[in-house]
Amino acid sequence: MKTIKYQLEPLTCPSCIKKIEGKLGKMNGVEEAKVMFNSSKVKATFDQEQVTSDELKATIENLGYPVVS
Structure with missing residues (x-):
């Protein structure tokens, strides 16, 4: 399992x-997805053999939330 954090635009x-956590949580290989509203950060724990960090990032951005870093 790997944990990654993304900084989003505010x-x-x-x-x-709920929108971001729900979508990420339904992805195969994602164990946990947590959004910290005040800091606009997303923390995800996932199995790298089932899903990539690029796929997670793309999913967030497809929801309309640009990933800054």
């Missing part, structure tokens, strides 16, 4: 949390 509403 989140504007708490419902963003």
Whole structure:
């Protein structure tokens, strides 16, 4: 398992949390996805054999939340 953190552009509403966590949580290989609203960060723990960090990043960005780093 690997854990990665992404810095997003500032989140504007708490419902963003459920949207991101829900989508990441349904991906094969993702053990946990946590969004920290105040810091606009996403922390994900995942199995690298089932999903890549690039796929996680793309999923977040496809939801409309640009990843800064």
